[in-house]
Amino acid sequence: MYINFWYPMVRSEDLGPDKPEKVKCLGLNFVVFRDVDGNARTLSDTCTHRGGSLSGPWELGERPRIVNGCVVCPYHGWEFGGDGECKNIPSIGYGTKTPARAKVDSYPTVEKYGIVFAFLGDLPEKERPPVIEVKEWDDPKWRANTVLVLDVPYYYERSIENGIDPAHNEFVHPTHGHSAINRETYKVRDHDVIDGEQGWGMVFKHRYAAPGLKGETWKGVEAPPADIFAGTETFGPNAMITEIEVAPGLKFRQYFIEQPVDDNRTRIFFVNMRNFMTEPKNDGPIHARNKVIAQQDIEILSDLYPLRTPISNTKEVLMPADKAVVAYRDWLAKFDDKGWRIDWNQFKARNSTGEIAFAIPSPGRRSSGNWVLETVPLLKNREARAHAKAS
Ligand code: FES
Ligand SMILES: [Fe+2]
Numbered sequence: 001m002y003i004n005f006w007y008p009m010v011r012s013e014d015l016g017p018d019k020p021e022k023v024k025c026l027g028l029n030f031v032v033f034r035d036v037d038g039n040a041r042t043l044s045d046t047c048t049h050r051g052g053s054l055s056g057p058w059e060l061g062e063r064p065r066i067v068n069g070c071v072v073c074p075y076h077g078w079e080f081g082g083d084g085e086c087k088n089i090p091s092i093g094y095g096t097k098t099p100a101r102a103k104v105d106s107y108p109t110v111e112k113y114g115i116v117f118a119f120l121g122d123l124p125e126k127e128r129p130p131v132i133e134v135k136e137w138d139d140p141k142w143r144a145n146t147v148l149v150l151d152v153p154y155y156y157e158r159s160i161e162n163g164i165d166p167a168h169n170e171f172v173h174p175t176h177g178h179s180a181i182n183r184e185t186y187k188v189r190d191h192d193v194i195d196g197e198q199g200w201g202m203v204f205k206h207r208y209a210a211p212g213l214k215g216e217t218w219k220g221v222e223a224p225p226a227d228i229f230a231g232t233e234t235f236g237p238n239a240m241i242t243e244i245e246v247a248p249g250l251k252f253r254q255y256f257i258e259q260p261v262d263d264n265r266t267r268i269f270f271v272n273m274r275n276f277m278t279e280p281k282n283d284g285p286i287h288a289r290n291k292v293i294a295q296q297d298i299e300i301l302s303d304l305y306p307l308r309t310p311i312s313n314t315k316e317v318l319m320p321a322d323k324a325v326v327a328y329r330d331w332l333a334k335f336d337d338k339g340w341r342i343d344w345n346q347f348k349a350r351n352s353t354g355e356i357a358f359a360i361p362s363p364g365r366r367s368s369g370n371w372v373l374e375t376v377p378l379l380k381n382r383e384a385r386a387h388a389k390a391s
Contacts, residue, residue: 001026001156001260002332002340003360003378004121005236006131008257008269011147012114015040018064020071022055025120026342026360027262027351028376030107031055032116033082036069041082042118044105044359047073048372049089051357054080054104080104084364101370105362113137114147115257115269121340122361129200132235134255136273142253143278145287148270150294154301156238156260157309157332159268162297163240163256164232164328166191166206167321172296188321196233201240202327205231234328237335250276254290263344264307270294308344311386336382343377345388350377 009023009032020033022045029045031054045054052075065072070079070087079088084106086098108119113134121128136142152159162168167188189207196203207229229245238258245251255271272290309329310316318326335341350356359373379385 001263001342001344002237002335003342003376004119004123004338004340005129005238006110006117006119007238008259008267009040009042009109009116009118011149011269012040012111012116013146015116018066020055020065022053023259024261025118025259026376027344027347028358028360029053029055030118030120031071032109032118033066033071035082039082040109040111040116042107042109042116043071043080043082043084044107044362044373046104046357046359046373047075047078047080048086048102048104049073049076049078052076052078078102082106084362100368101372103364103368103371105359105371105373106364107360107362113144113255113271115271119363120360122363122365124363124366129236130198132239132241132255132257133198134271134273136253136275141278142273142275143280143283145272145274145283148272148287148290150268150270150291150298152266152268152298152301153264154266154304155263155308156258156266158301158304159256159258159266160234160238160240160328161309161325162301163242164202164204164234164324165322166204166230166324167319168300172300173293174296190320191231191323193324193327196235198233198235198241200236201234201331202324203231203233204324204327205229205243232324234331237332246276263348333382336379336385339378339380341379341385343379343384343388346377 007025010021015021015032015034017034020031023030023032030042031045032040032042035041043054047054052073054071054073057074067079070081072079077090078086081087084104086102088094089098110117110131112131117131119128137144191204191206193202193204232240232242234240238260240256242254243251253273257269259267261267272286313326351358357373358376361375365371379388
């Protein structure tokens with residue numbers, strides 16, 4: 001898992017004006033809420049007083065949990081603004097100056113495509129990777145389904161690797177054509193893997209046979225007339241865009257923007273764009289269909305071992321059809337070399353002592369000191385990752 005990328009936190013429609021939401025991402029808790037202007041804000045969830053959770057519990061308190069745009073800690077009522085500063089400490093009197101050290105980390109937050117994104121890291125604005133772009137969002141020829149949220153019980157890198165794997169479709173998704181495989185001729189066709197259009201990832205495009213159709217040959221391989229083009233671009237460690245051209249000019253573009261909850265849970269925010277069957281009445285059936293396909297992947301991916309992707313490709317037997325997976329891992333290595341990867345083994349071991357509270361470093365840490373929470377341990381580079389030991 002990496003700091004310094006934009007992560008989806010909650011759907012806009014799920015973030016009300018007076019209820020703070022608890023979100024777990026990168027192994028840590030965050031509180032997301034709306035300020036007086038209705039803008040979404042994201043803070044580290046740990047109150048610097050004595051460790052209360054700023055986001056909860058909602059049901060117990062009768063007192064409002066957002067006051068004057070501040071989130072109120074349910075334990076002793078300290079009030080934190082969207083900038084992370086503590087504005088009021090009731091025990092010393094409302095309006096009394098609060099200690100500077102009472103601050104919590106505040107993360108840049110934007111809302112796009114029906115999703116609240118937070119930048120979980122400390123890079124200054126100019127150096128930050130951008131939020132993923134949903135290019136068709138404002139194009140009237142395209143229709144977006146409302147964001148579908150899928151909770152899956154596995155590590156996010158396993159999920160991304162599945163999305164860039166052209167060899168699993170025939171086997172995991174029966175409707176994608178295993179029955180049509182001709183054992184004499186079937187193989188995953190050659191495809192190129194190049195750098196992605198949006199930067200921060202790779203892209204491949206692949207042509208494969210649609211189910212149950214027979215036809216001509218293409219480069220010596222059986223190629224039914226209704227061949228389908230499909231391809232995927234990755235974006236950062238946690239997002240990908242799959243394009244499926246079901247017939248000439250008729251396309252789905254599917255954005256999977258993933259929230260790595262911890263090392264065995266992921267929440268996927270799925271934005272499905274299409275330029276055909278654009279009438280709203282098709283939204284429901286398309287959602288239902290996507291859920292069936294997702295469930296087929298979930299069943300396979302819930303059973304992979306080890307939990308996380310291996311550090312070395314020599315720990316698996318990789319084939320040409322895995323070349324997009326290799327390219328994605330090469331991009332991860334670049335993020336490792338920027339020093340953005342969380343040292344998960346060390347974090348897990350120290351966190352489990354139950355004596356230390358951690359936070360993802362926020363940009364504010366670059367301009368001021370004296371922070372109460374310890375920042376998550378990070379790995380310096382790929383080399384350090386290879387030598388990091390579970391302790
Ligand atoms: S722990 Fe939050 S106000 Fe005391
Ligand atoms: Fe799949």
